[in-house]
Amino acid sequence: MIYRSLSPLSCRKTKQHTLFRFQCIQETRKMPLNKLIQDGDNQDLTNERFKSTFDTDALAAVFHSGEDSLKRIREVRDEITKRGHLFDSLPAAHRTRAEKMEDVSRKLKNLMENVNEFADFTNNLDMLTIIRDVMGVEGFPLALHNLMFVPTIQNQADDEQTEWWLMDAIQGKIIGTYAQTELGHGTNLSAIETTATYDKSTEEFIIHTPTTTATKWWPGGLGTSCTHVILVANLIIDNKNYGLHPFFVPIRDRNSYSQMSGVRVGDIGTKMGVNCVDNGFLAFDNYRIPRRNMLMKHSKVSKEGVYTAPSHPKVGYTTMLYMRSEMIMHQSYYLAMAMVIAIRYSAVRRQGEIKPGTQEVQILDYQTQQYRLFPGLARCFAFVTAANTVRQMTESCIQELSHGKSDVLADLHALSCGLKAVVTHQSSTSIDQARQGCGGHGYSDASYLPTLYTCSVGACTYEGENMVMLLQLSKYLMKAAAKAEEGAVMAPLVAYLASSEPVVIGDKFEKLLSHFEHIARHRVMQAYRQMIEEEKQGIERDYAFANHSVDWTKAARAHTKLFIARGFVKKVQEVSHQEVHAVLTTLAELYLSYELIEMSSDLTANGYLSESQVQEIRHQIYDCMRKIRPNAVSIVDSFDFCDRELRSVLGRRDGHVYENLYKWAQMSPLNRKNLPHVEKYLKPMTSKL
Amino acid sequence: MIYRSLSPLSCRKTKQHTLFRFQCIQETRKMPLNKLIQDGDNQDLTNERFKSTFDTDALAAVFHSGEDSLKRIREVRDEITKRGHLFDSLPAAHRTRAEKMEDVSRKLKNLMENVNEFADFTNNLDMLTIIRDVMGVEGFPLALHNLMFVPTIQNQADDEQTEWWLMDAIQGKIIGTYAQTELGHGTNLSAIETTATYDKSTEEFIIHTPTTTATKWWPGGLGTSCTHVILVANLIIDNKNYGLHPFFVPIRDRNSYSQMSGVRVGDIGTKMGVNCVDNGFLAFDNYRIPRRNMLMKHSKVSKEGVYTAPSHPKVGYTTMLYMRSEMIMHQSYYLAMAMVIAIRYSAVRRQGEIKPGTQEVQILDYQTQQYRLFPGLARCFAFVTAANTVRQMTESCIQELSHGKSDVLADLHALSCGLKAVVTHQSSTSIDQARQGCGGHGYSDASYLPTLYTCSVGACTYEGENMVMLLQLSKYLMKAAAKAEEGAVMAPLVAYLASSEPVVIGDKFEKLLSHFEHIARHRVMQAYRQMIEEEKQGIERDYAFANHSVDWTKAARAHTKLFIARGFVKKVQEVSHQEVHAVLTTLAELYLSYELIEMSSDLTANGYLSESQVQEIRHQIYDCMRKIRPNAVSIVDSFDFCDRELRSVLGRRDGHVYENLYKWAQMSPLNRKNLPHVEKYLKPMTSKL
Structure with a gap:
């Protein structure tokens, strides 16, 4: 365990050390690997960026589904930058709702008039880039027009x-x-x-x-x-x-x-x-x-x-399917934005001392803070991968439906229900952890984190309440479990239900994935068997299902997490860029270990794993966190959001948080003179006659 | 398992059945046990109320710390009812922030001028009753004045x-x-x-x-x-x-x-x-x-x-101690309000069919909905009990400090840190579950649930960020663990750390509490021993502590939950009223089993409990939920909040939710004519020239 003495906590760099390292980097490589470094930035943030072990542009291309789309996103953003009439005229938090509606409609009208100059609003990538940048996450009057009416x-x-x-x-x-x-x-x-x-x-x-x-x-x-x-x-x-x-x-x-x-x-x-x-x-x-x-x-x-x-009774589901697949992508981006804000701020914010009497540390150095943030960081990649997969599946399903084919509709519908529920729940939970991790300033609207949270958690409810979603997936899993028991042919996504416990001899990923499979199989088959047991005692199937619905929702979650985990691992294995592959490997290991430990009572049940095996997975979380720590800022930099999109004082690229919080506060409408509540009610109370 | 066929899910009452039962009750007893029944109410809600097995006034007295304080709360409320100038003039959601400040200041000024007619503002019970009723949970300009400046x-x-x-x-x-x-x-x-x-x-x-x-x-x-x-x-x-x-x-x-x-x-x-x-x-x-x-x-x-x-270096801590003890009480009440809203609405809302083709069921009948709501319901009683205990301890500690004694300050400080963190986190989590359990309408401000959530979750951050709170308790537990290892004399609250695993032969409560003790002891001592192990390898104590801080926060949570659980059980045992005792016993059983299952991986660790023993605890949750179901509405009725306090269309006593949602919506300022965003920007887009 001696390596821990070399952890960021016990052996922290001095500025001199970093400057020295900077010079070394300057000599050996012409360009720093992190592309966001600029003169005059907050020094702590710059120091973090110099630690990057990978090219942030290369990771950005992975996050944004390829170099071409990253390039296109940047082009569109650069065009927006040239058009001041598309910018917020004041932070939305300082406005009334009617004023916010007015400002967002102003930008919308300008956009409708000019968008053809620089982008194609019927192109999904262009549209999402523009909406994120120009509109923000609180929506606009035509949001459903674009997402549901036109489609x-x-x-x-x-x-x-x-x-x-x-x-x-x-x-x-x-x-x-x-x-x-x-x-x-x-x-x-x-x-x-x-x-x-x-x-x-x-x-x-x-x-x-x-x-x-x-x-x-x-x-x-x-x-x-x-x-x-x-x-x-x-x-x-x-x-x-x-x-x-x-x-x-x-x-x-x-x-x-x-x-x-x-x-x-x-x-x-x-x-x-x-x-x-x-x-x-x-x-x-x-x-x-x-x-x-x-x-x-x-x-x-x-x-x-x-x-x-x-031709197919459920052909009307396409709008819903499309909407849910887009929601999963939106949630991934909301989470990514929250991570940028929280991790940059955690590098800038110094609070408390590990050892009394020493310098205050960057809060990102606390293990508790890493535990709050890094699993969410890993989920960004896991979710965006799932979103891409389900989007492709949805597009081809809609295509097939238009030709009268509906073979995959049931499988896709079940999958999208589970993903909608798990991704919206986990991303909003992680956003809330990010917000809380920023302390008081995270509670201020200046952070934009409350807005990200309240918008993101809404998705747990709209377009199919999550518990209903999980129960819809459960009904599908119930049928699959029956087939598994009968030895019938299974759809690929549920084939694992019929497998016996394999002896895994593969690599670390294979081993961890086999644990996900074990948990999902165990939960699904147990819920199914309990239900069948009740049926045998004369309870109708529908009521027996209802009597075990909590267990079924847990099974549905485990099944969905298995899908996400498999997809993330597959994605990582496809990345050829060596340093980026290394970073993603650590993130995937963290993701897998963290999600497994969240379900760890299933791992020890019936002696599937021993205590020490579980403990090993738990320690892997901490090991991954230590590995991620020096790259954390560079990873969120790779999400490639500009300040205009982030709308967050805490998440500023330059790290100049405090002076800008002060400036932001000055804009509060309560700083105007002659406020009614003071003039009418407080002053008469306090004034001496 | 045949009793399940008699569960509310599979054997639902018809209106005829209930009316018949009502007549029987009318004959055998003059007054229904639930005191909130009124003619013209939503029939589903009335039916629920007739099922009550206990006197709602008797449970209300337990919740509000005795008959005297319940009586006083009702007196104060009746006085407020007579004073229309203390009411909201419009739901706050339909106002701008400046307008809200104005309305709350208006009420405040009226209050300061008249409060002496009917209440004593220096009396804590009077003050909290008035604030809850007149001000609501969004605060008012003098909130900190009362809570911190004056004290x-x-x-x-x-x-x-x-x-x-x-x-x-x-x-x-x-x-x-x-x-x-x-x-x-x-x-x-x-x-x-x-x-x-x-x-x-x-x-x-x-x-x-x-x-x-x-x-x-x-x-x-x-x-x-x-x-x-x-x-x-x-x-x-x-x-x-x-x-x-x-x-x-x-x-x-x-x-x-x-x-x-x-x-x-x-x-x-x-x-x-x-x-x-x-x-x-x-x-x-x-x-x-x-x-x-x-x-x-x-x-x-x-x-x-x-x-x-x-006389004591930490004598200045009293304001903070007082504030934290009040916060725990406030959070309990926020949670209770959310529970009233969500459980009444879940009795009124009918959605989905258990068996296709049958009538839509009350959503309160879904096991998944009960699992969302009832643990939060049980927590209300657990937390309010803890709040009362810590309030008494704080008052006597402040008293002692004023006489120069500070013996209990360290113990109380550690305890209040842990309670602050656990109660604020769990109550906001349960409020969010209540909100999500109300579906779309829970996301509307008409439910008041978003306001309850955003206010409640703020408490996770202010007056000591929760993670910092848990680490402060951890440092205290670290010292206690050292004493336990040395065999030194221990303070009562941590004495269990030095005990060996007892063979429990007591009742069900004793058994469940011994599991809490086991988990807390195991987590604390394991975190301590891991840390000592690192120290032996040359790592300084402060860094060794930091390297295990996630484990320490988990230990601190378990320690705090043990304190809450013990207090709840003690409280239940003191209640002599037979039917109320029975209800509280079920709630306490649910509380204990639910919290244990949340930590169930600790129960199976090292073979402490077998899988089937854990499964037994899990089934106890579902059993308790079934027992609570018919009393659920009457339990929340016993929290004795009036509609004016609840400020929620969904939580109305009379259950007339839909027509009042419609009325509430009409008040939205966006229903005014000539909205700027429409006139300036949308109309020019759509109008045909």
Whole structure:
């Protein structure tokens, strides 16, 4: 254990030491490996950057899915830099909600007018880069327009309808959202109450909201901004309910913005976060739309009221699938942003002494701080890899569906449910740890961490509440477990359920992955067998499942973590750049060991591993943290976010935190003269008569 | 396992059934046991209330520390009900920060003018009741005034100074806060830079802020509201630094509210929560105050500049101790409020079907929902019990200190550090689970859950960041572990460290508590021995401690959980009311089993328990949840919060959630006409020319 005396804690560098090292580096290599070093920066941060063992551009290319996309991201960013009318005019925290909406809409309008000069808004990479940079994470009135309205037209409108609506939508001449959730009904779609009843006589649908609970509730942009919605409603023809279908419904006049007669629409008020999105309510009073406003790529209703069913009953899931796959990517980026902020600040912030009477240390040197931050850092890479995989799978699934094939839909749906739940939960948890790791200043909106957290944790709820997501995956796993017991052929993602415990002779990664497999298999099969046991005692399957639903959600999480872990290891093995490969290997080892220790009671259960084997995995966490420590700042530098995107005083590239916190505070509107609360109420209390 | 078929999931009551049962109850007893039943309420909620097996008033008396204090709370609340000028004039979520500050200050001024008619603001119970009801949890400009400024005068000013300042402070004629934390320095007090240099020639202290990082930062009320602060600064006499001392410093003119010459003061902007508190910054430019503005109950400086040390060097800790003990109580109440909201809503909300084609079920019937909520429900009682204990200990410790005795200070300080960290972390985690358990509507500010969360999680950071708190307790435990190894006499709270594993033959509680003891002892002694091992290899103690600090924080958490668990069990055993005792017994069993399963890898380590023993504890969680389910609404009803205090549409006593969400939404300021973002930017985009 003597190597510990050489750890950053017990043998810290002096400035002289670092300067000396700098000179050595200067002599041996012309360029430092970290590309963000600039004169005049905070010295602690510069010292950290000189320690980099790898080229930050090379790691950035891995994080951003290749050199080409990194290059494109930088090009787009450079173009934005030239356009001051796309910048925030004041930190959003110093504004009221209405002022924030105004500023974000200003940038949006400027963007719609100029975006074609430098980017392609229909290109996913361009769009995400622009949104991250120009809009920030609190959203904007057209967020759902881009994420759900336009894609739904693309995927579910027929050719003629696409011709009618798509260009207007892309150009923002109509602004739309996706209205599915109702006040009293969320993830249980079968309970949705809104109806679209076909009236043969006029060839129209009559849209109606029969109860208060049927009021559409939550769609983003609906509150004040949308002119149209894709409405999800029960299709009724001749008193027969054909289930939910999408309709293209105008709700506000494009010129006056007044609501259409027969429509009640408005804003539902503030939320925990994402308050630049105007989530709204919407109700209809026998409101009529033409027959051809039903999206008819998959299902159709003829003039005569004859219904044609889609090739696959779940073909309408594509919007949801697409949305969830994008969410996983967004969450990875939110987490990465939080990590940049927290790790840079932890290098700048000095607090406390390891040994009383010595100099205050950088808080990044505390093992407890590393334990808070580095697992989240590793998760960034794990999640972004998973996001890329599921995005590719989703794209090819949507492609196949458009040709009438739906073979992989069930597998992909189950997988995306699990990923949505695990990634949103773990990323928001890690962001919160990052925030708390920044102490008081992390609680200030100057850090941007509260905004990142409240936006990120919202994703645990929207587009399918996480517990419901895990239970949907569980039902899939239940079927897979039955097949495993029967010895039937299994889909690749669940084939491991039928394997016996292997004797692993592979490398470290293989060994750790086999533990993930063991845990997932053990949890799934145990939940299944407990359930079957109850069934044998006369309990119906649905109730037996419900009686073990907590165990099932734990099984679903383990299954999902196995998928993420496998993907991360595969990704690392594909990286050929030697130094980058080394860094990613350590991050992957940390990721795997940390997640396993989080589930360690499963490792010791039934003597699968001995105490000392588990202890070995635990020590590997600390070993990895020590290895990551000197590269930590350079790793987050490789996420390649600029200060404008980070919107964080704590996360500034130059590390000049304190003077800028002071400047930021001066902008608080409470520093204006003659505040009403002081003039009207406090002054009369304190003033001497 | 056949009893499961009788669980709420598989055998749900019809309305007829419940009405029949109601009639039976009416016949056998005149009053239902749940005292909140009213005609016209949501029927699901009424049905729940009729299931109560205990008198809600009797449990309320236990929760609120006795019948007398419950009676007093209700008296004060009834008085507030008569005074409309103490009510919110609009839900805070629909206001800007400045408007919120205005409304809260209006209520504050009305309160200061009238409080003596119906309550005693110097009485803790009265004050907390009033603040909870009138102010809500987002704070108010005098929050720190009440919690820190006034108590510090009471505990640290000498008699003459108390005479000068106390009454003015109590009457709000001066408004103050406690200014300790600096921009660059938080929990490491030895790094505080602000100086108070004694000038014999004028008998004044010269207060000075030598650097940007020395700017006082964070004190609540400082931003706009305070006329005075208790300033914590280094006392310098004749170039000698005597360390930190408290000074009574005027910063704003009481008549004009303009800042004093030599003072720079202002607001630091918005935070994640608590935005009705105006946290501020404060810097001094050689600002002079009279000698007698140093608080001199403990330390003194004579006219001639002669320093007299306090009887105990840590006597200044009392404000901090008092604050932390109050925080633990506040957190318990925040958690209880979140539980009322989430459990009532979970009884009202119906979503999904256990068996497809049957009626949608109350979400409270899902095992996963119970697992989210009920452990938090049990924690309410565990934490409020701990809060009462530590409050009593703190009061008697402060009492002893005023007589120069400081025997228990170290023990109490360590304990309050651990409690502060564990209670704030677990209560905010449980509040977040409650919020997420309410789905989308939990994310809306209409639920008040985001406000409860953001305020509650702030407590993980302020008044001693949790990780630092755990490390402070760890240092105490390290000394205790050394004593245990030596066989020395131990303080009562740590005596278990020296025990050998007992063979437990007691009841269920004894057995479960012995597992807590085992885990805490194992973690503490293992962390200690690992550290000693490293010391033997030549690593200095401080670095060896740092190298194992993650393990130490885990040990500190286990130690604290043992204290909470013991206290909860003791409390339950003291309750004589039979039905209430039965309910609390189940809650305590759930609490103990849940916390143990959260640490279950420690239970199987080294074969302490077998897998089947751990599985038994796990099943106990589910058994307890089933027992709690029919009483859940009545348990939260017993927290005895009125709708005005809860400020939550989801938590309404009458359960009329949906129509009131609709009403709440109508109040959103974004429902006004001619919104700037629409008029200026969206309309020009969409309008057809």
